[in-house]
Amino acid sequence: MNKQVIVYSAQGCNECNMVKQMLTQEGIPFEVRDVLTNPEYQKEVEKLGFMGIPVTVAAGQVVKGFNPAELQKLIEIVKE
Template identity: 60%
Template sequence: MNVIVYSTNDCIECEMVKKVLTEEGIPFMERNVSVSPEYQKEVEQLGFLGVPVTVYQDLKVKGFTNELKALIEKAKTNPRP
């Protein structure tokens, strides 16, 4: 599983990201920062303070934005690093 989604509880944007990835057939690992301080540290090391953050290879996308489309397309065309 190459795509990682950092999320938190009760996050509408996080749910939207996970829904789109699922609809597009992109498998992902969810890392909930609400249950693991280590995951929050990982998000900060990536250069972000909040979630959702979606990571695939060298792409790091904050939120539910058009940049997420590029990440999805890259994951579809190049499913392994």
Template identity: 65%
Template sequence: MNKHVIVYTTNDCIECTLVKQVLTQEGIPFEVRDVSLKSDYQKEVEKFGFLGVPVTVVGERAVKGFTNELKELIDFVKIRE
């Protein structure tokens, strides 16, 4: 299972900042993809069925926003480490 974590974001997104802070606090490395800088990143977000950010992706699992689903995704990543 690919454990590479990607966070689709924009600079002015408060929820995006919260997602990145939580991942950092949990010690989970992640790649940031700013959809406002590269249109291909927005297309990737849309392939997961979302239009906005933040979207956090691990393998084929994607979670939108700063929700309980994000906590479950973090737990999933930590178990797989």
């Protein structure tokens, strides 16, 4: 299973920074895809069914916004 973690984000997005900080504290490597610098990334977010960011994707799981409980579940899956 692909356990790569992707965070769709943008400069100046506080919730995005909180997601990235939480992942960093848990020692989870992640790729940041800035939707403002690459329109393809915005399309990927829309394909997932969302308009806004942050959106965190890993191992078939998708978490919208800064949702610590949901992010923790995603982190546990990635750590397995």
